[in-house]
Amino acid sequence: MRVLGIETSCDETGVAVYDHRQGLLAHTLYSQIGVHAEFGGVVPELASRDHVRKTVPLVAETLERAGLQGRDIDGVAYTAGPGLVGALLVGAAIGRSLAWGWGVPAVPVHHMEGHLLAPMLEEPRPGFPFVALLVSGGHTQLVEVQSVGRYRMLGDSLDDAAGEAFDKTAKLLGLPYPGGPELARLAEKGRPDRFRFPRPMTDRPGLDFSFSGLKTFALHTLQRELADAEIPTQEREQIKADIAYAFEQAVVETLVIKCRRALDETGSRTLVLAGGVSANRRLRERMREAIAGEAGEVFYPRPEYCTDNGAMIAFAGAQRLLGGQQEPLRFAVDPRWRLVDLPAIDRRR
Amino acid sequence: MTKILAIETAGPGCSAALWVDGEVEERFELKPRGHSELILGMMQRLLAQAGLRLTQLDALGFSRGPGSFTGVRIATGVIQGAAFAAELPVVPVSTLAALAQGCCRETAARRILCALDARMGELYWGAYGLRADGLVELIGREQVAPADEVELPEGDGWHGVGSGWAAFGDALARRMGPALEATDASRLCRARDVVVLAAAGHLAGHGVSAAEALPVYLRDRVATPKR
Ligand SMILES: Nc1ncnc2c1ncn2[C@@H]1O[C@H](COP(=O)(O)OP(=O)(O)OP(=O)(O)O)[C@@H](O)[C@H]1O
Ligand SMILES: [Mg+2]
Numbered sequence: 184m185r186v187l188g189i190e191t192s193c194d195e196t197g198v199a200v201y202d203h204r205q206g207l208l209a210h211t212l213y214s215q216i217g218v219h220a221e222f223g224g225v226v227p228e229l230a231s232r233d234h235v236r237k238t239v240p241l242v243a244e245t246l247e248r249a250g251l252q253g254r255d256i257d258g259v260a261y262t263a264g265p266g267l268v269g270a271l272l273v274g275a276a277i278g279r280s281l282a283w284g285w286g287v288p289a290v291p292v293h294h295m296e297g298h299l300l301a302p303m304l305e306e307p308r309p310g311f312p313f314v315a316l317l318v319s320g321g322h323t324q325l326v327e328v329q330s331v332g333r334y335r336m337l338g339d340s341l342d343d344a345a346g347e348a349f350d351k352t353a354k355l356l357g358l359p360y361p362g363g364p365e366l367a368r369l370a371e372k373g374r375p376d377r378f379r380f381p382r383p384m385t386d387r388p389g390l391d392f393s394f395s396g397l398k399t400f401a402l403h404t405l406q407r408e409l410a411d412a413e414i415p416t417q418e419r420e421q422i423k424a425d426i427a428y429a430f431e432q433a434v435v436e437t438l439v440i441k442c443r444r445a446l447d448e449t450g451s452r453t454l455v456l457a458g459g460v461s462a463n464r465r466l467r468e469r470m471r472e473a474i475a476g477e478a479g480e481v482f483y484p485r486p487e488y489c490t491d492n493g494a495m496i497a498f499a500g501a502q503r504l505l506g507g508q509q510e511p512l513r514f515a516v517d518p519r520w521r522l523v524d525l526p527a528i529d530r531r532r
Numbered sequence: 533m534t535k536i537l538a539i540e541t542a543g544p545g546c547s548a549a550l551w552v553d554g555e556v557e558e559r560f561e562l563k564p565r566g567h568s569e570l571i572l573g574m575m576q577r578l579l580a581q582a583g584l585r586l587t588q589l590d591a592l593g594f595s596r597g598p599g600s601f602t603g604v605r606i607a608t609g610v611i612q613g614a615a616f617a618a619e620l621p622v623v624p625v626s627t628l629a630a631l632a633q634g635c636c637r638e639t640a641a642r643r644i645l646c647a648l649d650a651r652m653g654e655l656y657w658g659a660y661g662l663r664a665d666g667l668v669e670l671i672g673r674e675q676v677a678p679a680d681e682v683e684l685p686e687g688d689g690w691h692g693v694g695s696g697w698a699a700f701g702d703a704l705a706r707r708m709g710p711a712l713e714a715t716d717a718s719r720l721c722r723a724r725d726v727v728v729l730a731a732a733g734h735l736a737g738h739g740v741s742a743a744e745a746l747p748v749y750l751r752d753r754v755a756t757p758k759r
Contacts, residue, residue, distance in 0.1 A: 274609075
């Protein structure tokens with residue numbers, strides 16, 4: 184089965200074609216970063232407007248890259264939540280109507296299920312069951328995954344998601360939007376033992392997360408260290424890099440501790456990292472160091488499948504279509520759709 | 533035979549209409565926020581009833597705005613997808629023009645002032661005149677502005693239609709004076725009128741590709757840059 188996937192939940196338009204026998208055939212991505220940069224964050228109405236302009240051209244480009252015609256497509260998947268309601272509606276309207284026009288089934292996909300299954304686009308692919316750490320702009324969750332659609336929430340964020348904490352801290356450090364990857368780059372120049380940030384909520388049992396305090400800690404450290412106006416520019420830049428390092432280290436170590444705990448509690452040996460923050464090099468390295476070997480195996484996709492993309496939606500959609508799920512001749516989106524409310528798919532492939 | 537399917541979801545109504553050589557079949561339902569549930573089924577049923585497949589059509593039309601941003605994008609997205617899949621040209625039709633066309637279809641009006649409530653104290657506004665060929669034509673330009681700033685047309689015998697006449701009827705009537713003949717604030721834009729204008733556009737060669745079938749919002753300043 185060859186599935187066209189469309190992702191429009193936030194500020195990225197992604198389109199891909201996935202074939203369950205041949206794998207990913209093509210994918211394209213258009214980022215709206217340039218559209219929102221001057222506003223300091225995503226403007227929902229502008230995001231919707233841009234998706235309306237970009238989705239169909241990307242569908243055309245993706246088919247062309249795959250060397251396919253519309254009639255070669257057996258199903259269409261589109262992100263139907265969670266995300267920005269207007270942005271979601273654009274992808275859902277186009278996706279559902281493309282499927283109608285082609286006379287093939289359509290399926291709405293949960294954006295986080297897309298992230299969660301994205302590591303399965305790679306070889307070797309993780310096998311069920313596994314524990315997934317979802318770390319993105321809007322989520323920090325530990326999920327026990329039995330199979331497609333059988334999810335148990337082990338831990339969740341009580342306040343800022345990890346990616347959000349990265350972005351907000353980056354802003355404090357004067358880095359351009361969106362700051363996560365920029366902060367990671369700055370942290371490369373940081374000195375390891377200059378500052379030590381707390382590891383929130385690791386001193387008590389449980390698998391929940393709280394990262395908003397780290398941002399405040401970064402702010403106070405920055406204000407204290409840069410209070411003296413005499414500090415030369417070069418030294419100031421070094422201090423910022425040191426703070427970036429300490430912040431990133433605190434997030435990474437906290438995630439490592441919780442992931443270890445989740446594996447212990449579930450008895451699972453497979454950990455999957457997904458979502459935008461799992462593109463973070465230090466997180467990937469440390470997780471492998473800490474968990475691979477003695478405790479089990481760690482899987483994560485290449486960075487382009489960590490952040491939002493159409494490939495993960497095409498893949499998740501293919502699993503659901505193969506499992507017999509189909510949307511009637513209508514479309515609906517749910518900006519607050521919960522992962523645990525998804526129906527289970529029993530087909531094993 | 534010329535066969536065209538058009539939809540309208542920019543307002544509180546949801547409708548689809550099929551035009552076959554001047555004969556029009558329409559489905560209409562008043563269900564605000566229900567457009568995404570209804571529209572594809574309406575399109576499907578119209579085609580089935582006429583024994584047509586999507587690919588047998590000559591063009592698609594849609595109400596391209598102005599109107600509810602979400603509603604306009606539902607129509608646009610649905611038409612883009614269908615047009616791309618079936619490789620059909622698309623004729624975008626002004627929501628205001630279709631509203632005016634509907635007024636001329638049902639009344640003796642020849643000069644129509646369309647006003648839709650655009651919220652934030654503004655109107656989507658456009659003046660239309662009925663031509664000899666039975667189609668409406670824009671006079672001046674479509675605009676978004678407060679009731680006391682919209683550009684008034686010349687002449688008299690104007691019929692005011694659309695939700696804007698409920699929200700700002702008094703202010704508009706005061707400015708129009710005796711040039712305003714009648715108003716109907718409850719009139720909604722309908723696909724049966726969109727399809728008539730789309731058919732004319734198609735025959736005049738005004739079709740665009742799926743990717744070029746885009747909304748017209750009129751209100752384009754929707755955010756202010758920081759700093
Ligand atoms: N190398 C990196 N290091 C740290 N953070 C990163 C890195 N790359 C991306 N991010 C962060 O990942 C987030 C974007 O990820 P993603 O696109 O999955 O999130 P989203 O789609 O906005 O949110 P969600 O998926 O929860 O709805 C941003 O917060 C970004 O800063
Ligand atoms: Mg995401």
